[in-house]
Amino acid sequence: MELEKKNFELLPDAQKNWQNRPEWFFNRAHTDTYELWYEGRYKRAEVWQKKVMEQLVSKDKRVKTLLEFGCGTTRFTRWWKEIGIKATGGDISPLMLSQAIHLFDGDLVMADSHYMPFKDHTFDSLAFITTFEYYKDPVKVIRESARVAKYGIAMGMMNRNSPKVLRRRVQQAFGKNPFYVTATFYTPATLIKIIEEALEGRDYTIEWSCTGLPKWFPVQQWSVPYGDFFGLYVKLNDVE
Numbered sequence: 160m161e162l163e164k165k166n167f168e169l170l171p172d173a174q175k176n177w178q179n180r181p182e183w184f185f186n187r188a189h190t191d192t193y194e195l196w197y198e199g200r201y202k203r204a205e206v207w208q209k210k211v212m213e214q215l216v217s218k219d220k221r222v223k224t225l226l227e228f229g230c231g232t233t234r235f236t237r238w239w240k241e242i243g244i245k246a247t248g249g250d251i252s253p254l255m256l257s258q259a260i261h262l263f264d265g266d267l268v269m270a271d272s273h274y275m276p277f278k279d280h281t282f283d284s285l286a287f288i289t290t291f292e293y294y295k296d297p298v299k300v301i302r303e304s305a306r307v308a309k310y311g312i313a314m315g316m317m318n319r320n321s322p323k324v325l326r327r328r329v330q331q332a333f334g335k336n337p338f339y340v341t342a343t344f345y346t347p348a349t350l351i352k353i354i355e356e357a358l359e360g361r362d363y364t365i366e367w368s369c370t371g372l373p374k375w376f377p378v379q380q381w382s383v384p385y386g387d388f389f390g391l392y393v394k395l396n397d398v399e
Contacts, residue, residue: 204388207370207379208288209235211390212315213242215366216284219394221310226282228272228304229290231255233263235315239286247282249275272300280309280398288315289388292342301357305395312393318369319344321387347384347391354393362397 212235216222222244230236230248232255239246247266250256256269270276272287273296285308294300304312345353347367354365370380371387380386 203374204371205234208315208388208390209238211368211370211380211388212286212288212313215368215390215392216244216286216311216313217242218366219284219311219392222283224282225284225286225313226275226277226307227286227288228275229287229293230259230263230267231290233259233267235286235288236265237263244284246286273303275303275307277307279306282308284308284311284313286313286315289317292317292344297343297353298357301354305358305361305393308395309398310395312395314350314391314393316345316350316389316391317342318371318384318386318389319346319349320385321371347389350391358393361395364394364396365391366394367391 216225224247225239225244226247226249227233227236227239228249230250231252233248236246236248236259245265247268248256248259248263249268249270249272250259251269251271253269256267259267268276272290272294285304287304291297291300291314301312347369351365367389368380368382369384369386369389371389372379372381372385
């Protein structure tokens with residue numbers, strides 16, 4: 160469904176504490192500068208993140224449509240079409256979506272990832288790009304994803320196995336960098352344990368790859384669980 164800007168002008172007080180805690184993506188001071196962050200110091204990281212996600216998702220030739228939840232301003236959502244995938248965006252933040260409607264020419268929905276307003280198998284795949292870290296009930300979100308997506312779940316995550324995690328926590332202690340205060344950082348191993356719990360009884364395979372390594376490092380992507388970012392793809396094998 161197409162969304163008009165007027166739908167996102169007002170933000171109810173109750174929604175500012177979604178999941179019973181304050182979240183940065185309900186603060187206009189942060190959401191209004193989100194795109195600028197990608198265009199600045201994060202630009203190089205974004206390039207490598209997209210390379211990792213393309214490699215993982217493109218291997219599943221069944222994927223032609225995709226729902227990206229936590230799409231924000233649609234930074235990644237706009238990109239999926241470049242690799243031949245038609246994307247739809249979903250987000251809980253009206254402040255993010257009020258920008259997204261001017262940047263993305265596809266469909267958008269405002270909803271909670273724990274309760275996705277779609278029928279079973281509406282999309283071929285579902286993606287979370289640096290947003291899964293904010294869900295208080297990750298098992299429920301994965302189960303909901305496996306219901307809505309027919310063939311797979313793509314996840315781009317901030318990696319706990321990174322020196323930048325320590326730097327972020329120090330910044331937060333001094334009242335800086337509000338973006339990760341409520342985030343739970345995963346490693347490939349800890350995320351896989353959650354997936355195993357959520358998809359118990361399902362037939363699936365998992366592949367992952369890390370990037371976000373220092374610029375001076377001899378490689379920029381590898382299958383070692385270290386680096387600031389990792390991509391992971393859950394391929395569901397028990398559907399025709």
